[in-house]
Amino acid sequence: MSTQHHIVVFEHEILRTDRGAKRITIDQLKSLQAFYGETGVPYYSLVHNGVKFCEYVGVLQIGNTLIEVLPKIDKSLTTSKESWRRVLIDMLHTVGVLKLNAPTSGSLKLKSNSILDLYFEIFINEVKYLLRQGLVKKYRKTEGNRTSLKGNLKFGKHISQNLVHQERFYIQHTTYDTENKLHQILYKAIKLLANINTNESLQGAIQSLLLDFPEMPDIKISDAIFNTLVLNRKTNGYQKAIEIAKLLLLNYHPDVSKGSNNILALMFDMNALWEQFVYTSLRKHKNKGFTITAQNTRNFWKPSNGYNSKMRPDIVLNKGEINCVVLDTKWKNIKNYNPSPQDLRQMFAYMKYYKAKMVALIYPGATFKKTHGHYYDHNEQSPQSISTEECSVISLPHNTNIRDWQKEITFEIEKWIGISYKSETNF
Template identity: 40%
Template sequence: MSNSLRFFEFQKIAYKGKWQNTLFTEDLHKAFEAYYTKNPDTPFFELIPYGVRFKQYVGAIQIGKTTIEVLPKIGKEGNEETWQKVLIDMLKTCHLLTAKQTGDAHLKLKSNSILDLYFEMYILELENLLHKGLIKKYKPNSGQQKALKGALKFSKHLSKNIVHKERFYLNYTEYTKNHLLHQILFVALKVVNHISSSPLLKDRIGRIQLLFPEVNSLKTNKNHFTKIANSRKHKPYEKAISIAELILLNYRPDIKSGNRDLLALMFDMNMLWEEYVFRLLKKIHSKEYRILSQQKKLFWHKNQKIKPDIVMVEKSSNKTFVIDTKWKVLQKNRPSDDDLKQMYVYNHHWSAYKSILLYPKSKLQQSVEGNFALPMQNQTHTCQLLFVDVLENNQLNKNITNQVIEALEIEDKSQTKLPKKNYNERI
């Protein structure tokens, strides 16, 4: 029988004491302790007395048959279902959850976790690959053959075939479906089958296993995924391999008993928020602005570089703006000195008219704009704190970038136009 629990980022939970939660058991705590012992640098959580404190990572952790969803949340608005939907919509917008659901086979969101959605997405990708036909590849091999097709290994041939004159020990190539791609996919399928408790998914996995070719067993690691070349032949496999990598590199089997196998599919909420804002800006406002992400410039010496989250260049005026996203609640509308110093440097290095520190709104916060004391020549030099509503009508707000554009388009008559740049230049 599976069990599903939901908590929020930075929440503390324990099976007894100050942070006691009746849903969190001592057995779960022991499983987290075991994981932490093997992975003391884990960014997902930290241990507290009798429990854990989640960090800025969101997603799903499965321990044995218990699934724990860690959800984002800003402020007091919205419940668990609302913020689960927010997380899923963000993952979809950032192309981290993109599989199409078909017919009656798709899972019902209300009764299943984000982990189930990833499992279903993986199974759907495998079903599509099987439907289209799995590719074969040439694979080097050696062994006994009855026909002389390949390079004869003379010493091996003499030692093994003194009696059997009809055989040849050869080096040869085999055109087969038993290659690295299929070995990785099948290992990940076995993990999903072991972890999942959905009868519907189990049934679909069983059918895939019957149709899947026989392949060698594989103990996967990072190196196996780096060996996969980018090629036209591999293109249909990209999505399935990326999900398999996510599953296999985050799976920690409990060798002793199997009761506490752990799989963590977690995402840094700071990076997810940045990527979500960037994707929306790119999708909605790319006609008016050239929008760039993580652009680097040399800051000091030979390799010390700086990179703002988002750089925007207005195509009509050639004005540059810098945006840094911050997924945190800002107290009393006062950014840290480090954040302001960072924006000051960005403005100078990108000759930006304005920089924006973009926060999710958690209460009745008002945007604040201020000039830096040391201006740049011939133009203003400002930084604005901008707070945007993550939720709109209890759903993820898809219009937050309108607030960003409005902040950029406020007329400032003191600004002067710069000479036109070549847009093909790298910023």
Template identity: 40%
Template sequence: MSKNKPIQVFEYQKLKIGQDGFTETHFQSLVLFNEKNSNKYFTAVHKGILFNCYVGVIQIGGLTIEILPKADSNDNKLIWRDVLLHMLKECKLIQVDNVSETHLKKKYNSVLEAYYDIYLNEIEYLIKRGLIKKYRKNQSNQLSLKGKLLFSQNIQKNLVHKERFYCSHQVYDRNNLIHQILLEGLSVLQHLETRGFTDRINRIMLEFDKIDKVKITPRHFAKIQTNRKTKPYTNAIQIARMLILNYSPNISSGNENMLTLLFDMNKLWEEYIFRILHKYKPATYKVSYQNSDNFWENKRIKPDILLTKEDGENFIIDTKWKITTSNKPSDEDLKQMFVYNLHWESPKSMLLYPQIDQKDSEFGNYKFKYNDRINQCKLGFVSILDSGRIKKGKQLCDEILSKIQ
């Protein structure tokens, strides 16, 4: 495993050329990658990069950059990397169910190394089980008639060699789409500078020597059908998809290969809060995520989280991953939450922010009543950390539910 430590920065922080091995070549590769993605991941500044709400990891050649979330005064980057891994695991964006979080903290230098190691573990497990075989059609020259003779192709290819037959026949072997995808994922790792994994990758590749090399695209993943034989491949295919679809080989002449794994922290926070509530809520609550509904013409409205008690009463939670010093909702947020309250007949709504040292606001009343119902809104704050450790999910869930009572 690579001993090179990644560059670690926080969201909305700058990374300058010359800092911790970040070179002009790395800078140019990032700028070109960002331009190809509508400049959404960061901003190019004078001799550097200014990151925004996207967190995750970027590998350019042998350099790894981790962009970490940060929502309080704690500057311990190891803690915030563990927070990121924890949130990705809860949201099923990293398949590490068979690896403990303590193991993750001790073993890996970066988030990407976790993916690499788990991917190789999964393939080694599949090899020990025995790689599955499938039937496929094969068209080739044969010394004896096998299957169906293709007359026109036989005339074209065997005009001189009368002893050969160009046939179409079925073959039962390992050369199928699933193994072609896994092979492409291994090829991505070979092209990246994953020095600590080189021997394992080369050893595993020997098991795929008779698998065709195919340029894998998103449509190939749509063709995979899950059944009893392919179910053990699920985790490996998911990680292969991440590796293949996020890999940018030589995105411009002279630049290095790049792999990116970036997440919008606003969306990650939103899904994380939903999954915590869904996992730990009492039986008296029902939790639904992004309940989209018609609003006006072809426009729709979609609150982040809708809580419903067993008596049918609704509560709205809208998550915000940003630091606010105000103790009152903005005018824009108030209007948005008011619409949610009316549309879903919810008496209360809450804007939920990460906590530094803020205190919840009191529920404020909207002056306009609907069906003689008082509608209310407040700001709520929760911390994902407790004394420098990741807060237990049940504790976090209970804190959130207590805020809407």
């Protein structure tokens, strides 16, 4: 096992080969360029002698080098990388991407060097738990030459293969054992961990799994194989281990040219994560008199042929009612600038189509800030006429205490809507 080289950057930072306190090697850059390919990847863009990360966060492992990309609302904030890593882990846990509430999670240190190490640790604990419970056995059909006639004789193959070996029988029979698709996937994931892990504290546990887990035949991994899996009462306990195995196996990109700079990409879109986090926070702490829906889709434009264009706001409160409110989340710090014209036009369309009483753009920010502006009256001939239709802009500061942050998000949004609170204990 090689010693891990750990580089921590924040979103929108640049890593180069020729300058900067944090650098990558020319070989690592070539691997990132090859991974980027002609069609590109959403995690970063290519710059001169380096790469520039965008709004995707998580980890990229290249050989024994781990590049960890963390979120950060504002460069001026002095919050440590450990705090931002904790914030990211808590956000992923809150929206259900990283599930830490199972019995096997009780022994987690939760001080791992990166999210990747945390996923490895959860997977190891899950598989250990399955081994302690006893791996599920299933019936499977097998065929081949045997020295005793047990099962169905496959006459054609028996004649072709055993003409001079009359002591053998080519038969098909049913076997009841642990060799099945679930265990083949888990075994392949364990072998992958043994190959790519660079965290010395996890190496012993991974090697123990390799010894304790029954050896399985190799299996070709694709989305299709996971789509065919059906869990039942006996195999429900496999769900988390299979989910992590899928995440790791489908995001692993071996370096076929040299074999030393394999890439594992475990990245999350902060725009999608922020949207889900705000929605989950509102759903958990919202006033009982409100309804809330996410990703509500409506037809927007119908072409003469082909598919309709649709609109899909992030969050709609009280859909279909006179006090309907539409919220759209954007993971970017606009500071003291105005929202983009595209975002404002989008909110205007939402207001019209959903007949919303209020609309707002929800951003992260270094401090809490709430502003609003009015649209010009599109029904008047005078271009200077201001309508009563407005769009608000709400910036919400982060809180390293994730529960308090969720409450603060809900409190500020509902206060903007106009809900009165008896006391903060209502949360």
